[in-house]
Amino acid sequence: MAGARAFGFKGCRKIGGSQIRNLLNAKDFFLFDCDGVIWHGEKAIIGAPKVVSSLIKHGKNVFFVTNNCTRPRENYVNKFYRLGFTDVMQEQIFSSSYCSALYLRDVAKVQGKVYVIGGEGVRNELLQAGIPFVGDEDAPDGTIFNCALASDVKAVLVGHDDKFTFLKLAKASCYLRDPDCLFLATDVDPWHPLQDGRILPGSGCLTSALEVATGRKAMVIGKPSPFMFECISSQFRVDPAQCLMVGDRLETDMLFGANCGLDTMLTLTGISQMKTAQEYRDSDHSANQSFVPDYVVDTIADFLPAFED
Amino acid sequence: MAVSKCTRLNGPLIKQMLDSVDSVLFDCDGVIWRGDQAIPGAPDVINLLKKNGKNVFFVTNNSTKTRKMYADKLALMGFNATEDEVFGTAYCSAMYLKNVSRLQGKVYLIGSNAMRQELEKVGIQQTGVGPDPISGVQIDWANVPLDPEVKAVVVGFDEHFSYMKLNRALQYLNNPDCLLVGTNTDTRLPLEGGKAVPGTGCILKAVETAAQRQAQTVGKPNHFMYDCVASQFSLDRTRCLMVGDRLDTDILLGSNCGLKTLLTLTGVSTVADAEAHQESGCPKRLGMVPDYYVESIAELLPALQG
Numbered sequence: 001m002a003g004a005r006a007f008g009f010k011g012c013r014k015i016g017g018s019q020i021r022n023l024l025n026a027k028d029f030f031l032f033d034c035d036g037v038i039w040h041g042e043k044a045i046i047g048a049p050k051v052v053s054s055l056i057k058h059g060k061n062v063f064f065v066t067n068n069c070t071r072p073r074e075n076y077v078n079k080f081y082r083l084g085f086t087d088v089m090q091e092q093i094f095s096s097s098y099c100s101a102l103y104l105r106d107v108a109k110v111q112g113k114v115y116v117i118g119g120e121g122v123r124n125e126l127l128q129a130g131i132p133f134v135g136d137e138d139a140p141d142g143t144i145f146n147c148a149l150a151s152d153v154k155a156v157l158v159g160h161d162d163k164f165t166f167l168k169l170a171k172a173s174c175y176l177r178d179p180d181c182l183f184l185a186t187d188v189d190p191w192h193p194l195q196d197g198r199i200l201p202g203s204g205c206l207t208s209a210l211e212v213a214t215g216r217k218a219m220v221i222g223k224p225s226p227f228m229f230e231c232i233s234s235q236f237r238v239d240p241a242q243c244l245m246v247g248d249r250l251e252t253d254m255l256f257g258a259n260c261g262l263d264t265m266l267t268l269t270g271i272s273q274m275k276t277a278q279e280y281r282d283s284d285h286s287a288n289q290s291f292v293p294d295y296v297v298d299t300i301a302d303f304l305p306a307f308e309d
Numbered sequence: 310m311a312v313s314k315c316t317r318l319n320g321p322l323i324k325q326m327l328d329s330v331d332s333v334l335f336d337c338d339g340v341i342w343r344g345d346q347a348i349p350g351a352p353d354v355i356n357l358l359k360k361n362g363k364n365v366f367f368v369t370n371n372s373t374k375t376r377k378m379y380a381d382k383l384a385l386m387g388f389n390a391t392e393d394e395v396f397g398t399a400y401c402s403a404m405y406l407k408n409v410s411r412l413q414g415k416v417y418l419i420g421s422n423a424m425r426q427e428l429e430k431v432g433i434q435q436t437g438v439g440p441d442p443i444s445g446v447q448i449d450w451a452n453v454p455l456d457p458e459v460k461a462v463v464v465g466f467d468e469h470f471s472y473m474k475l476n477r478a479l480q481y482l483n484n485p486d487c488l489l490v491g492t493n494t495d496t497r498l499p500l501e502g503g504k505a506v507p508g509t510g511c512i513l514k515a516v517e518t519a520a521q522r523q524a525q526t527v528g529k530p531n532h533f534m535y536d537c538v539a540s541q542f543s544l545d546r547t548r549c550l551m552v553g554d555r556l557d558t559d560i561l562l563g564s565n566c567g568l569k570t571l572l573t574l575t576g577v578s579t580v581a582d583a584e585a586h587q588e589s590g591c592p593k594r595l596g597m598v599p600d601y602y603v604e605s606i607a608e609l610l611p612a613l614q615g
Binding site: 143144161162163164165166167169170173190191194195196198199200201202204205206208209210211212213215 | 443447448450451452467468469470471472473475476479480483496497500506507508510511512514515516518519521
């Protein structure tokens with residue numbers, strides 16, 4: 001399908017058997033989203049741990065690229081181990097919270113404090129990167145009518161925050177009145193599914209509220225922004241042509257892959273459905289092509305037969 | 310129909326314009342007061358307009374006060390005004406739900422006590438107003454108990470807005486038959502004392518993002534606020550003037566309803582903003598060009614006193 005690819009038309013093909021084997025042979029780097037791809041909540045997807053360890057055993061480079069900013073990486077390693085992914089090391093895990101800290105430290109080189117709307121996942125990563133921050137639960141007597149602002153805040157970072165309050169929104173928008181104060185978002189996902197299929201509001205809701213308050217657009221760290229791939233590339237020698245991005249959400253994972261020039265695979269164990277991918281493929285808007293995966297599998301466990309030889 | 314010209318109103322033009330209208334609709338914040346300070350001369354303008362036989366109404370997107378609270382504030386500041394001349398979004402949202410949505414059921418409310426009171430006045434019960442601190446873990450939040458009588462989520466200004474409230478709204482809105490109504494989309498809310506905080510627009514955007522759908526909004530520039538006034542008083546829209554400080558709410562409402570429009574410069578928008586819309590040539594933006602503008606409504610005084 002090289003000709004069609006040249007025009008930007010993606011295959012959206014469900015593949016199996018020898019097609020998967022050929023693909024696995026052709027690629028050296030496998031980037032996996034986590035939720036809905038290798039696990040659902042606290043349950044590994046059947047076959048997923050074996051897929052990951054087989055890839056590693058076959059000398060492939062495996063990375064995990066997740067917008068989930070609720071845990072620090074050292075915590076993620078524990079989860080991987082607990083769910084049976086025993087070969088995964090911290091260095092392979094790229095979360096939006098970790099990458100936000102990298103951005104602030106290495107790209108923006110922020111001099112001053114960061115005002116954080118977020119939980120332990122984000123704060124811990126900032127701590128580990130040596131970045132001073134404020135945002136601990138508000139002074140009990142602070143109100144929207146007279147909230148005390150910290151001095152020397154040079155960036156605002158918004159992530160998933162179940163302790164979000166209107167006061168935090170008000171404080172953040174005060175800081176962002178200074179055009180030199182950076183405005184970062186870990187990700188813009190509008191909602192997240194839980195194990196049982198119910199959903200919860202995502203970071204995207206809090207970010208959009210702050211964008212409306214300030215009239216400014218946040219710099220997005222997580223997928224579909226390509227920044228997390230730049231983080232991986234800065235630490236490992238990665239050739240985009242050798243990569244396969246595997247995810248379950250068309251608007252984040254597939255778009256991320258397209259933005260980074262990677263081949264993409266949709267697995268149907270998570271959020272997006274084949275029908276939606278086909279609708280994007282068949283739509284008149286050329287921009288929708290970026291949501292379309294190159295390949296589709298029912299589950300990444302479909303890789304397993306390819307390792308038997 | 311007059312072409313919006315953005316004309317500086319002065320001299321004999323003021324009296325000419327006033328003679329051509331019977332009713333004047335005023336926005337509040339930035340027009341007749343700033344926080345708790347009346348714009349100098351504003352009370353006299355309103356009182357003289359009434360003395361000259363004009364109808365005067367107050368049309369505000371602010372959802373934090375009931376009509377009665379607004380009437381009290383107006384009286385305190387020297388404006389001769391009655392409760393039924395005030396149209397705030399707390400009141401108008403209740404009217405919208407009752408008369409347009411014909412809501413049969415309860416409301417999950419993200420909003421103020423004023424909104425609760427106005428809803429109760431039209432016989433609509435609500436759940437959710439007030440602080441709502443988070444407890445438990447994710448699975449608890451996704452499974453919050455839902456009141457089966459709730460048929461709409463209504464969003465206004467709420468200083469207690471939190472992740473938990475956002476979550477509850479999302480859980481109700483998972484039902485596609487549950488309505489989503491917002492009081493307004495203003496990005497900032499002016500407070501007493503001249504400060505400003507993020508407005509209802511921010512809260513509404515958070516809810517719309519989570520639920521992946523657009524709210525029906527009641528406030529300016531939606532024509533409903535004008536319809537509300539017109540349904541209670543007989544108005545000839547060709548003899549109505551809308552006075553406001555925001556091009557994207559007040560002036561646009563006026564244009565949408567075929568009213569004459571007057572921009573006052575004591576609030577948010579500037580003449581440069583108006584001229585930019587005028588020069589854009591974009592049909593959507595032309596509705597934001599006022600017919601006239603003044604530095605302050607106090608400039609109407611000489612014509613009213615004379």
